[in-house]
Structures are given as C-alpha cells and as structure tokens.
Amino acid sequence: MEYLSLFVKSIFVDNMIFAYFLGMCSYLAVSKNVKTANGLGLAVIFVLVCTLPLNYLLNKYILTPGENCIFGPDVDLSFLSFIIFIAVIAAFTQLVEMIVEKFLPSLYSSLGIFLPLIAVNCAILGGSLFMQQKDFVNVGESAVYALGSGLGWYIAIVALAAIREKLTYSKVPAPLRGIGITFITVGLMGIAFMAFMGISL
Template structure:
C-alpha cells in the first residue's frame, strides 16, 4: 500500500511529465489558452495513459522482453522481441486515441471542435509514449503498479495544463512587458511552477533514508565509542610504561 501511495504522489508532483521531463509540451502550450479546453484534453490524456500503460506492461512482460515467451514453451525462452517495443507501444496508443476521438466526437462535439487537431495528435504525444517507456525502464513489477503509474502520470499532466490555462486566462488582464507576451511569459511561469512541484520532494523522504541495518543504532554507537576510548587508554599506558620513550 505504501509503495502504491509513494508512486502515486511521486508521479504527480516530483516526476511530473511536464515540469520534470518536459514531455507533451506541444499540446501543453497550444491547448492551454482556455481552462475548459485544457480540462477536456487533460481528461483524455488521463484515460489514454490509464489504459495504454497497463496494456503495454502486459505486452512487455509476456511478449517483448528477453525470455518473455517462455510461457509458450521452453524452446521460446531465448527469444527477445524488445526491438519491437516502440512499434507495439505506439500501435496500442494509436488504437486507444482513436477510441477516445470517437467517444469525444459522439458525446461532446463542441469539445471535439475546440481541441481540433490536437486530439488525434495525442497518439504522437511524447508524454503518452514516455509513460510506457518509463514504465519499461523502471521495471515496474506488477500490473497494479503499472495502472497506478499510468493514472498518476495522467493526473500530473492534467494538473499542469489546467493550472497553466487558469494562469494564462488571468494574465490577459495583466500588464506583461511586450517582449514577454505570449509564449515568453508562459515559459517563465512553467519554470516557476516546475520549481514549486519539485518542492513536494520533501513529502517523500524514504528514498534518502539508509537501508535497514546499515545505519548503526544508538547502542552500537555507544559501544563503538567505548572501544575507541579503551584503545586510546591502552595506547597511553603503553607509552607511559615504555622506558625508551621519554617526554
């Protein structure tokens, strides 16, 4: 349970797709002019990540990685299809994006029109592919953690685009210096928001704690100190009784 919570908060705040690794910046900058549009695209990204990351985890575990085909028989244990990872991951993502596009067009034509070309472009959004590749690189051990990582990564991207959209709506009424208007002030705000999100790293101090058993206990420290003092006293006695050593 603790592992799930740590992965959830770390993926949203500390390893945020936008503020930590700057993935999905194209859609982040282009569709963040209005909060309503940003919410729609952010929800679509959450859905696609929540579906594609677990599916790609299954593909990686039972098809792509070295020795994954052992379930077909011992003769397939040496097969390694990891070179197909990009193709398989992108195929899964493209299928889910098409499903999202059909659903949005059916139930919310206004949102579909406002998102425009950026809705089908979720298929080539580097944040979506990055979620699956990070899942593979981190060797997430279970399907539940993969689902957790997909949802939390999507929520992190959702928070980023909705927050910048809300700020950009207010900035229209601010006196921004002419050279910084538009993308200039947006990049500056994004950097400041990234610093703010990184400050949440203090919530998770477990990674900085030494492994159990490596840090000496208080009793061990006291015993070690006594041993050092005894050795020093023995050395002093040896020096005092040695007739060859004069003060």
C-alpha cells in the first residue's frame, strides 16, 4: 500500500512539471507533436528508472556517513553527491542516445539536441535530489518514485503535445499564437493538477 501511495503521489501530487516546474525547457520545446513528445517521455522514464535507484545505492553506501557506509561511519563524501549523480545520469543518457540513434533514427533526428540534454534535464537530477530529501528506506521505494516521477513527466508532455496539435487547427488570436497560447495552456494544466494536492494518500 505504501508503494502504491508513493507511486500515485509522485505522478499526480508531486508532478515534476506542475508541482516543481522541473524540465520545462525540453517540455516546451519538444511538445509540438505527440510522436516526439512520446519518444522523449519514454527516454526520461528510462533514465529516471535506471539512475535513481543506482544513485540511491551510491548515496546510502558510499556518500552518506554512518553504519551503512562501506568506507566507515566517519567518512563523509556527501559533498560529491552532485558530481556523482550527474555522472551516472550522463552515462545513462549517452546509452539512451546511442540506442535511439541506432534503432529509431527518425526520432533521433526529430528530438535533435534535446535527447543528449536529458543529462541536464532538471527533472532527472531533481528526482535524485528529492530521493535524498525524502530519505527512502530501501531501493524499492526509490525505484517506485522514479517510475512514478517519469510517468508524471511523460503524461504532462504527451498531454501538452496532443493539445498543441489540436491548437494548430484552432482560431487562436494572432498575438497569442505559438508560445503564448502554450504558456496559457501549461498554466491551466498546472491549475488542473493542483486539484490532486487535496487527495489524502
């Protein structure tokens, strides 16, 4: 039950986009059509699910001082957290980039620079930093949180891409066309997601 609660909360209540505004640059840039949004969303889920549990293990057994630290209870390497987390994220991002380039070249070309930029996507690093802050008791909780956070980001970008595709056929006033109506749409989606904050989990 705790895992289900954490999973649902990470998707809707603590949504990376609408609760913390993390990963907004790629969210706005790649959400012009559903196909590319779907590809980037799946890539973000993969990187989050792979990196967050690994960063949890590194944080618990190497970086944080205490009885679990393999270097002894007095060794504090927590100042290396940012560097280690980013290195792990960059390694998995490189792996995703190579896989997509090999097997999905059309998606690779449509994502452009935003695929390698997953390495500096604030939502990915934010997941690892929130993992530290939430102090999960085991690697299972971190994996569930990673999957939920990734799905929340995926739902947000695919939903916006679907709306933006429909908006191309709508009569939007000239001053609001393009990024203007997109900002308004994102704001309304954020307000809609705020309704989930009232859920008691």
